[in-house]
Structure formats: C-alpha cells, structure tokens
Amino acid sequence: MRLSRPGVAVVGAGMTRFGAFPGLATRDLFVEAYRELLASVDKGFDPREIEAVYVGNFSNELLEGQGHLAPLLTDWIGLTPRPATRVEDACASGSAALRQGILAIASGLYDIVLVGGVEKMTDLPTARVTDTLATAADWTYEVSAGFTFPGLYAALATAYMHAYGATPDVFLQVGIKNHNNGALNPKAQFGQRISDIMEARKAAALKKGKPAPTWSTEWDFLTDERANPMIAWPLRLYDCSPISDGAAVLLLVREDLASRFTDQPIAIIGSGQASDVATHDRPTLTSLPAARRAAELAYAMAGVKPADIQLAEVHDCFTIAEIIASEDLGFFAPGEGWRAAQEGRTARTGDRPINTSGGLKSKGHPVGATGIGQVIEIWKQLRGEAGERQLPGDLRLGLTHNVGGTGQTCIVHIFERR
Amino acid sequence: MNTAPFTATSFYSFLQEHKLMGTRCTHCGALYLPPRPLCPHCPEAPLEWVELSGKGEVVAFSVIAIGLTAMQEMGYSRENPYVSAMVRLVEGPIISAQLLGVEARHPETIAIGMPVHMTFVERGPQDARKTYLAFEPIAEGGA
Numbered sequence: 001m002r003l004s005r006p007g008v009a010v011v012g013a014g015m016t017r018f019g020a021f022p023g024l025a026t027r028d029l030f031v032e033a034y035r036e037l038l039a040s041v042d043k044g045f046d047p048r049e050i051e052a053v054y055v056g057n058f059s060n061e062l063l064e065g066q067g068h069l070a071p072l073l074t075d076w077i078g079l080t081p082r083p084a085t086r087v088e089d090a091c092a093s094g095s096a097a098l099r100q101g102i103l104a105i106a107s108g109l110y111d112i113v114l115v116g117g118v119e120k121m122t123d124l125p126t127a128r129v130t131d132t133l134a135t136a137a138d139w140t141y142e143v144s145a146g147f148t149f150p151g152l153y154a155a156l157a158t159a160y161m162h163a164y165g166a167t168p169d170v171f172l173q174v175g176i177k178n179h180n181n182g183a184l185n186p187k188a189q190f191g192q193r194i195s196d197i198m199e200a201r202k203a204a205a206l207k208k209g210k211p212a213p214t215w216s217t218e219w220d221f222l223t224d225e226r227a228n229p230m231i232a233w234p235l236r237l238y239d240c241s242p243i244s245d246g247a248a249v250l251l252l253v254r255e256d257l258a259s260r261f262t263d264q265p266i267a268i269i270g271s272g273q274a275s276d277v278a279t280h281d282r283p284t285l286t287s288l289p290a291a292r293r294a295a296e297l298a299y300a301m302a303g304v305k306p307a308d309i310q311l312a313e314v315h316d317c318f319t320i321a322e323i324i325a326s327e328d329l330g331f332f333a334p335g336e337g338w339r340a341a342q343e344g345r346t347a348r349t350g351d352r353p354i355n356t357s358g359g360l361k362s363k364g365h366p367v368g369a370t371g372i373g374q375v376i377e378i379w380k381q382l383r384g385e386a387g388e389r390q391l392p393g394d395l396r397l398g399l400t401h402n403v404g405g406t407g408q409t410c411i412v413h414i415f416e417r418r
Numbered sequence: 419m420n421t422a423p424f425t426a427t428s429f430y431s432f433l434q435e436h437k438l439m440g441t442r443c444t445h446c447g448a449l450y451l452p453p454r455p456l457c458p459h460c461p462e463a464p465l466e467w468v469e470l471s472g473k474g475e476v477v478a479f480s481v482i483a484i485g486l487t488a489m490q491e492m493g494y495s496r497e498n499p500y501v502s503a504m505v506r507l508v509e510g511p512i513i514s515a516q517l518l519g520v521e522a523r524h525p526e527t528i529a530i531g532m533p534v535h536m537t538f539v540e541r542g543p544q545d546a547r548k549t550y551l552a553f554e555p556i557a558e559g560g561a
Contacts, residue, residue, distance in 0.1 A: 127487050134486060140426045141452045144550055145514035146482060146489050146502040154480035155504055162530040229496070233481035233525045278452075280504045280512040285478050 008105045008268045010415070011261035012041040012251030013376045018364025019189040020122040021245045026057075026064055027076040029247035030118050033369075034077045037114075037249045042262035047077075050251075051110040053084040054100040056093030056117035057368035062132045064120045073118065090136035091317060092404035093117060094248070094371025095273075095411035101252045102271055111257055116249035117373075119366035129243050133367075136405040138278040150240055150318060152279055152406045154232035157320040159285035161234070166338035168234040171319035172222045175238045175361055177347050178316060182358020184389035187373075189244050189364030194218050201227065239319040241359075246366035248373045264383050270304070270414030272297030279406045286335075288407030291328035295401070298412040299330075306330030309414070310395050311381055312352075313374035315403040316359040322346075325401050326354060329412070348391060356381060356389050371402035371411065382417040420467040424455035434549045438472045438536055440511060441465040451511035470509050472536030474553070479503035479517060481525045492541055499523065505534055505553050519554035 014036030016029050024032075038047065055070045066072070074084035089096040094117030101115035121129055133149040142152065160166055175194065182188035183196070192200070198221040206212050215221040222228045228236045251261070258265035274293035276282065282289060299305060306329060314329070316322035326337040331352050340346060346354040357363050357377035360370060378398035380386040398415045422428040424441055429452060432439040440451035445463030451470060457463055482489070483499045494500045503517040516539055521527045534553040542548045 126484075127490065130484060131487050142514045143486065146486065146500055146516045147480075147514060148482055148484065148486055150484070151480040151482045151502050154482075155478035155502070158480065158530060159478040230481070230483045230499075232483065233499075235480075278514075280514045285504070 006254050006256040008102045008252055009255040009258040009265035010250050010268065010375065010379055011253050011258050011265050012037045012045075013249070013379045014038070014040055015187060015248035015369070015373055015376050016246050017187045017189070018244045018246035018366055018369070018373065020243075022122070024245065026060060026066065026069060026118045026120045026247070027073055029120065029245060030073045030116065030249070031076055033116065033247040033249045037251055041251060042264065043260065045261055047079065049112050050079055050082060050114050052082055052104060052113050053079060054097040054104070054113065054115045055084070055086050055368070056088070056095070056097035056371060057086055058088060058090055058093050058119060059132050059135065059367070060120065062135075063124060063129070069118075073116075079114070089409040089411070090404035091315065091365070091367050092371060092402045092409040092411050093368040094373070095400065095402035095413065096371070096409070098250065098371060098375065098413065099271055099273060099411060101250075102268055105252060105254055111254045113252045114249060115252055115372065116247065117369040117371060118247035119368040120245050121243045121366060122245050126243065136408075142278055142280065148232060150232040150235055153318040153320055154235045155279070156285055156324065156406065157234050157318075160320060160324065160338075163286050164335040164338060166323070168236075169219075170338045170342050171235070171239050171323070174316065174319035174322050174341050176218060177341070177344075178322075178355050178359040178361040181348060181356050181389055182362025184387065185358045185363060186387075188358045188362050189242055190362050191358065194221065194238065198227070235318055235320070241317045241361050241365035244364035244366040246364060246369045246373070248369045248376055250372055250375060250379075264417065266379050266382050267416045267418055268413060269416045270298035270302030270412070272299075272301065273409070273411045276408050276410070278408070287324060287328055288403065288410055290407045290410035291325060291401060291403065291412070294410040294412040295329050298399075298414050302414040302416075304397060304414060308397055309399045310393070310397050311356060311378070311391055312354050312399040312401060313357060313359070313377050314354055314401040315370070316355055316361050317365060317403070319361065321403065322354060322359065325403075326352070329399065329401055348389065353391055356386065356391060371400065374400040374402060375413065375415070378415050382415060422467065424453055424465055426452070429453050430548065433538065433551055436538055438470045438551065439467050440470055442468045449509055449511055451507065451513050470507055472507070473556075474505045474507040474534060476503050476517065476528070476530055476532045476534060476553075477506045477512060478530065479528060481522050481528075488541065501528065503553065513551065516550065516552040517554070518552050
C-alpha cells in the first residue's frame with residue numbers, strides 16, 4: 001500500500017495537560033485541546049475550512065456514560081454539520097482516528113481534516129476502570145481466567161524474563177527514565193522524577209509527625225512494597241501507566257496545501273496497522289507480532305529503515321511494553337531491548353531516544369487521546385519546540401507506536417520534517 | 419459425533435461436565451482451543467469437537483494483587499492475590515486460566531515450564547454459579 005501523492009501533513013496540534021480533572025467532561029477537554037490547536041497554526045486559518053472530524057475514544061459509555069461522542073464533540077467546537085465519526089481500537093483508538101483522517105485525505109475526498117482523541121477515566125473508582133480496561137482483552141477466554149490488563153502484560157514479562165534473563169529492576173529503570181523525561185514536560189500528569197516523588201513523600205511524612213521513611217535512593221523507594229506496591233507480579237505500581245483524563249487534536253491537510261498553514265509542516269510518510277489474535281493464541285509471548293507487522297508496513301511505505309528513525313514515542317502502558325516495542329520496531333534485536341534500556345541507550349542522551357515526552361508512564365494515558373498525544377511530541381521535537389526536553393541535532397524522522405489491548409491492534413506512523 | 423454448536427456457550431457447558439473441548443479442522447487437522455467455529459486456513463471445511471487431555475505446562479503467568487471485581491468478590495485481595503496463567507497443553511494449543519495450588523504470595527516458587535493439569539473452579543453469585551477452567555501443579559511423582 002502507498003499513500004497517494006500529494007501526501008498528508010500535520011499543520012496544527014493541541015492537547016490538554018493529561019491528569020485527573022474533576023468537573024471537566026470529555027467535551028470540555030476536547031474544546032481545550034482544540035483551542036490550543038487553533039493557536040498552533042503558524043499562519044492562522046479559518047476553522048470552517050475543516051471538512052470532517054475523526055475522534056478516537058475507547059469506552060466513553062462505561063467511563064463517562066455518554067455515547068455517540070463524535071457529533072457531540074464536533075458540536076462543542078462549532079463544526080457541525082461536518083461528518084463526525086468515532087473510531088475505536090482500544091488504547092490505539094487515537095492512532096486509528098489519525099489513520100482514518102490520512103485515508104480520507106489520501107482518497108481525494110477531503111483536503112482538511114481534524115483528528116483527535118479523548119478519554120475521561122477518573123470519574124470511576126479504580127476497580128471499575130480496571131474492569132473496563134480488561135474489556136480490551138478477550139472477555140470470554142482471557143478475562144475469565146482472572147487476567148486484568150496489567151496481569152496480561154505481567155504474563156508477557158514473565159515469558160520475556162524466562163527467555164532472555166531480564167529482571168524486574170530493568171523494567172523499573174524504564175519508569176525512572178520516563179519520569180526523568182516527563183519532569184521536563186508541562187503537559188505530563190506525573191511530571192516529577194521518581195527521586196523527587198520520593199523526597200516529597202518523605203517530607204509529607206515528617207510534616208504529619210510520622211517517622212520518615214528510610215529510603216536513600218530511588219531503588220530503596222521502588223523496592224519498598226509500601227511505596228511501590230505490587231499490582232500484578234512482576235509489575236509494580238511504577239511499572240504501570242496511570243488512569244488519566246485528557247484530549248489531543250491534530251489538523252491534517254493535503255501536503256501540497258500545507259504551506260498556506262505553516263512553513264514547518266510535518267509530513268506523514270508511513271502508516272501501518274495490523275490486527276492479531278488473543279494473547280495466548282500467538283506463536284510468541286515475547287513480542288507483539290502485530291507491532292512487527294505494522295512497523296514493516298510503515299517502514300516500507302516511508303522508504304526508511306529502523307536505523308533512520310531519530311526518535312520514537314512508543315506505547316509504554318507498562319514498562320515491559322516499552323522494551324518489547326524497542327525490539328518490535330527493529331531498534332534492537334529480540335532479547336536485547338532490556339540491555340539497551342539498562343545501558344541508557346533509550347534515554348534523551350542515548351543514541352536511540354524513546355518517549356522524550358515521558359511516555360504513557362509519566363505523561364499519562366487517557367486511552368483515546370494517547371495516540372494523538374504521541375504525535376504531538378514528535379511534532380514538537382521535529383519543529384524544535386519541545387522546550388527543555390528538546391533533543392539536539394537536525395531532527396527529520398520520528399515514529400509513533402500505539403497498541404490496542406495486548407497487541408490485538410498495533411498502529412505505527414512515521415513522520416518527516418521536509 | 420458431538421453436534422453441539424461451535425460456541426463459547428458449548429465450551430462452558432462441556433466444562434460444567436469437566437470436559438475440556440476444542441475444535442479440529444476436518445481438512446487440515448489444525449486443533450483450536452478456545453474452540454473456533456471457522457478454520458482460518460480452510461474457511462469452508464467443517465470442524466469437529468475434540469476432547470483434550472488437560473495436561474500441559476505453564477508458559478507465562480502473573481500474581482494479580484489488584485484483581486477484577488469478579489475475583490475480589492471471590493475473596494481475592496492485595497493480601498490474598500491469585501495467579502492467572504497461560505498453559506500450553508500437550509496437544510499444542512495455549513489457553514489462559516487461573517492457576518490454583520501454588521503459593522501466590524511467593525511468585526519465585528512458580529516456574530515457567532512447571533507441569534500442570536486441569537481442574538475446575540466455580541465462580542459467580544450463588545444463583546448463577548459457573549464452572550471455569552483452572553490448572554494446578556502435577557504433584558511430584560503423581561498424576
């Protein structure tokens with residue numbers, strides 16, 4: 001498959017902070033992200049030029065109690081009667097909406113499309129959110145075994161540890177790295193380094209007149225069951241992305257029109273998507289075959305190789321998922337991703353920076369918005385607008401990797417600053 | 419020949435009788451557990467029910483401390499976690515099920531490759547009990 005010429009470019013982007021926002025509904029979050037998008041278009045534009053809207057959202061009926069979301073959000077940003085469609089592929093819903101926007105422009109039907117994602121997760125108690133997230137797995141044959149969503153990734157982690165000799169402390173190192181990055185991202189839900197979280201907890205204990213915990217390093221903190229409780233062995237709290245609210249939107253245009261909007265468009269040069277069977281039914285438990293397939297398709301469409309990619313936002317819903325992603329995308333050989341993480345190669349200062357935004361772990365994971373949020377980090381980095389976390393050098397190629405469930409859906413996009 | 423429809427409802431009815439049933443493609447011989455109603459390789463070929471031995475080995479697992487609501491209602495909690503596993507049966511297919519008879523609070527005692535055999539667990543409210551598949555370790559020298 002190839003994208004038709006002219007291609008598709010991102011010319012505007014906006015997102016809310018990710019976090020817990022009592023009193024803000026999906027429509028409020030969406031409006032906030034849209035306002036930021038309007039301000040982001042360098043040369044300005046008339047929003048009435050937008051021809052269609054695609055919104056990624058996982059489970060708003062269960063989480064907020066509001067269905068039929070796309071026209072409602074489109075109403076709230078004043079764009080009715082344009083066609084508005086919601087797209088759902090679990091945690092990959094945002095990238096699925098992006099892909100629909102790309103396909104709509106590539107088909108020749110539209111020139112200017114708004115794509116976005118939103119999720120409102122913090123209104124429900126954690127147990128209900130856990131049950132809701134589990135619906136992304138096979139309810140009849142996986143969830144019936146007691147598997148939660150963290151539980152399924154934890155099972156992949158045990159298979160990975162067994163196959164390659166990795167240990168749970170390496171997983172936590174991914175979390176430390178992503179919190180270091182998120183601390184430099186004002187949009188991050190938990191934008192603090194883990195050492196800062198530890199010091200804050202100590203100070204809070206002292207203030208309450210309780211004995212101060214004796215942690216002296218991040219490792220003391222991360223291996224203390226009280227500070228970092230087990231969620232699903234071998235994954236602890238700091239291996240897991242949080243429950244979040246948030247919205248993110250992108251303005252897509254036919255690439256030959258992009259110069260009307262900005263002198264710094266970001267072209268989408270590769271788009272790959274694949275589906276897969278239930279977790280237990282796969283030939284491997286140490287890789288997500290659909291991610292490998294989606295990456296192959298995206299690389300082939302873009303005409304680039306894994307080694308050409310200068311930065312990637314990958315789907316670290318759990319720390320083990322980032323390690324597996326770094327292998328599935330071809331950055332490291334199978335079984336070597338954990339060593340690369342341990343050696344700091346995926347840090348901002350490494351040769352293969354991953355999740356400079358803080359990733360899902362630190363930035364937050366409002367499911368439907370996540371895939372769009374990933375693109376916004378690539379957009380900022382390629383345009384040199386990532387502030388304190390800006391990577392050095394001449395950045396031209398970035399990649400996003402967005403996973404639904406435990407890899408029943410995987411979507412990879414490749415972006416280029418021309 | 420078993421004429422039950424190739425559905426999850428049939429699969430769970432068989433479990434009620436303590437039978438683990440998969441399906442087999444009568445054309446290519448591929449074995450499916452959970453039972454598929456359609457062979458992806460031979461979509462036009464009929465399938466048939468096959469009973470599996472219920473013996474296998476653990477290929478992946480997790481000790482789940484923050485469980486599903488349905489499991490919390492069974493009495494599981496952070497202090498009393500449960501184990502979910504993926505088990506490769508001797509016939510080949512892998513299936514997900516609860517792993518019983520292991521020390522959930524000591525994950526280091528649970529090993530990938532551990533031989534297990536099937537057992538059954540009843541879950542759900544009193545008036546809507548349902549039988550689910552589970553596994554337990556094969557005792558030393560036994561089974």
